Amino acid sequence: MNKAIGQQQTLDQISVTALKGVGANLAEKLAKIGLFSLQDVLFHLPLRYMDRTRVTPMGGLQPNINAVIEGEVRACDIVFGKRRSLVVRMQDGTGGITLRFYHFNAAQKNRLTSGTRLRVFGETRRGSAGLEMYHPEYDLLDEAAPLPLDQHLTPIYPATEGLTQPRLRTLASQALTWLTTHNLRELLPDEVRRQLNQSSLADALRYLHQPPTDANVHQLMEGEHPFQQRLAFEELLAHHLSLLLLRRQMQTNGAPRLKSDSQLHSHFLKQLPFALTRAQARVFEEIAEDLAKPVPMLRLVQGDVGSGKTVVAALTALAAVANGKQAAIMAPTEILAEQHRINFGKWLEPLGIQLGWLTGKLKVGERRSQLAAIASGQAQVVVGTHALFQEAVDFADLGLIVIDEQHRFGVHQRLSLSNKGSSSANQRELRPHQLIMTATPIPRTLAMSAYADLDCSVIDELPPGRTPITTVVISEQRRPEIIERVRLGCEEGRQAYWVCTLIEESEALEAQAAQATAESLALALPHLRIGLIHGRLKPVEKETVMAAFKANELDLLVATTVIEVGVDVPNASLMIIENPERLGLAQLHQLRGRVGRGSAASHCVLLYGSPLSHHSKERLRVMRESNDGFYIAEQDLQLRGPGEVLGTRQTGDMQFKIADLQRDAHLLPSVKQGADYLMAHHFTLCQEIISRWLGKSHVYLQV
Incomplete structure (x- = not known):
């Protein structure tokens, strides 16, 4: 040492x-x-x-296990098949096994002569003549100098090239x-x-x-050993503390107090063609309380498909405008941003409020004029995509950020937009309030850990008149029956969606598939008015098609998954989703939520391709049995894991070394309790725990 x-x-x-x-x-x-x-x-x-502490008799071996065996070489030959290999046959009195080496040399063959005793470690596999081990580790045994067995289980570590x-x-x-x-x-x-x-x-x-x-190998393999749980607790605690510290840091700068203007609020509600549900009213009250405080609101609003989150967001934006501040509404896709622009324009422009619009696909001149309107404060409510948090965008006085479908954005993006808050020489820097919305319900266990920096509100009530959607799972082989069903439904005056999905993450290929489907359906249904929408269309083209569908000028809309969120056509009561097995449960639930928005009985047909894996069957079963977004989210968590459900698998916001959100969910209540205690009584330890477990990955706290 x-x-x-x-x-x-x-x-x-x-x-x-x-x-x-x-x-x-x-x-x-x-x-x-x-x-x-x-x-x-x-x-x-x-x-x-791996267990290398005991020798297993060859007669007791099973396929696909790692084992240590000892025995005598009976034969060693070079065999010429598809590939040349060295084949060694061993026996120990209880049975035999074949060792196979594709990479070998003459010296190795000469050592493995008949009568040589070996200790071998490897994984057993089924071969043409019984069990085999491919490229096992082995040692020559010498009776004069016995080779001791390992005294503990052999660990397998996460590694990288060269280690x-x-x-x-x-x-x-x-x-x-x-x-x-x-x-x-x-x-x-x-x-x-x-x-x-x-x-x-x-x-x-x-x-x-x-x-x-004598360790409990099953417990260790499953990550359930008390010692593993001890470390999992501390790692979950580190993540939880990092989010609590992020929240504290966000709230140190203060925020503008935004008090509701009762007259403007009343005008807004009167012009709506519907009344707010009790849940919408309750959630807005929670938001209004936050907005009136001099610290930034950090609130997550969850609501199932069609529960009316957009109206709540518009009311929140209204409060910002009433106090002379700007509001930014950020959506993950152009089509959802367009839908918000249409809704916010319909609700806010009659009240004299100016809307701004910013996406990555604006032409240079249009972009320049929008940036100028945002910088001057002329644009009071600005709707857009991630283009909103680019460096060139300067807000005159940003008081509120609304982020839709938060799981599509990383923590970094959320923070970079919040940095565009107002500040001036005579006041300390103020941060805008943040309202995060998601129509992808997040299981409670995940919300507790992934969104510990946010207060949570749930819109747990659907507007009156919404009808439950009947979901059926049907094989692609019955496609002609489904086409006939679409014809009958549309002839009765209803409208339908036909959604095409592709495995490849390619807008071009998706567009081609949707185009081909639209053409084949036009041949099969010549009397129907068929529209087509996909990600390759220009925004104005998409808007024209959607407007025609909403106005009932189209009977059938063939689309890619771009219609997943935000599109609202009450007369559409039938949806066909091709190859649903390619999508996650949350995405399927989002798509299905495009129907059932009116009073007519609504149906969703999941048209799957055969054969289905067990995993896919389970997913489609869940969709058939439930319309409850929170139940579906719990099932999605079990089937796909937290990284997929939260959308953080790629962003790296939540990477665990030993903890597993699903397996260790029972630890979360005590993690939360422990984090609150440490923040209150041992604040200096918090950063040390975070550094130990997150290392350099928690730098987003410094944003």
């Missing part, structure tokens, strides 16, 4: 280069997987384990020896650990890197 390193240093302060055999080259490779200090090495935990498992095991083993002489700080206060009956961190790490032979 390096004597130059003082006893006073903690393991997070000691570089990996203190380990034997770690020079600059290896340190660079370790840095690629986030290992800079000895503490990092200790927290780089195994993904799974082998033996090397990672050696480094972890070395790092464990430092635990006896150097301090690994317990960052959880004693009172929290006592309450949760938690073991010491050092004991947990020793056990998980080198589990003893």
Whole structure:
């Protein structure tokens, strides 16, 4: 051990280069997987384990397991098939097995002669003549010098190119020896650990890197061992604290107080062709309370498809305008942004409020004039896509941000838009209020952890007159029957959607598929007026088609998934979704929500391609059985995992080393409780816990 390193240093302060055999080259490779200090090495935990502590008789082997076997070589031959291979046949008195090597040399063949005794470790597979192991690890046995078996389970670590498992095991083993002489700080206060009956961190790490032979392998493989749960708790706590600190930082700058103008509010409600539901009114009251405070509102509004979130957003924007502030409404797609522009224009322009419009596809002259209107404050409510948070966009006095379908945007994007808040020389910097909306209900467990920085409101009531949607799952082979059903429905005066899905993430291919489908349906249904909408159309073309469909000038709309959110045509009561097995449950639920908006009985047909996997069957079963977005979200979580459901798999906002939101959901209430306690009584520890688990990935807190 390096004597130059003082006893006073903690393991997070000691570089990996203190380990034997770690020079600059290896340190660079370790840095690629986030290992800079000895503490990092200790927290780089195994993904799974192999049991090399006991020898399994060959007669007791099963396919697809890792096992240690011992026996005698009976034959060793080079076999010429599709590929040349070295085939070794072994026996141990209880049975036999074949070892197969595709990469070998003459010296290896000469060592593996008949009568040689071997200890072999590998994975068993079914072969043409019984069980086989491909490229197993092996040692020659010498009766005069018996080879000891491993004394603990063998860990398998997350790795990268140039880092082998033996090397990672050696480094972890070395790092464990430092635990006896150097301090690994317990960052959880004693009172929290006592309450949760938690073991010491050092004991947990020793056990998980080198589990003893009597360890519960099933628990370890499932991530349910008490020592794993001890670490999962601390990691979930780190994520939770990072969001609470983000919230605190967002609210340190203050925000403009936005008080509701009762007269303007009343005018707005009177011109609506419907009354607010109790749930809409309740949620707006919660928002109004937030807006009246001098700290930024950070509120998530969840509501199932068609629950009326847009009206609540418009009321919120009205409060900003009434106080002389601008409101920005950001949507993830052009088509949803267009839908918002139409709705907000219909509701706000009669009240004398000027709308701005900003997307990435505006022509240069139009973009210039919109940017000028936003910068001068002439545009009081600005609707757009992610183009709103580009550097060139300057708001005169931004008081409110409304973000629709939050899960499509990363935390960074949300924060970069909030930085466009107002500030001037005679006042401290103010941040705009934030209202986040989603029609993709988020399971409570996920909301607790992924949105810990947000207050949550739920619009849990649909407007009166909405009819439940009947969903049926039908094979593509019955396509002619479905086409006939569309014909009958449209001849009775109703309208229908036909949605095309493609696996490829390509607007061009999707557009071609939709075009081909529209042409074939036009041949099969010559008397129907058929429209086509896809992502390759210009905004004005999409708007024209949608306007024609809304005005009942089209009977059938063939579309890609661009109509997933925001499109509202009450007379449309039938939807066909081709290849629904290619979509997630949340997206299917969103699409289905385009029908059932009027009083007519509505139907959704899921036209699947055969054969269906078990996973796809489960998803379609859930869709058939339920219209409840929150139930569907829970099922989606179970089937696809949190990264897919939240849309963060690509953004990197929530990457866990050991915790699993689904498996460890039972820990979240105590995580929340622990986080609140630490924020109140041990604030200095919060940043240390975050740094230990999130490392450099929590830099978005500094935005």
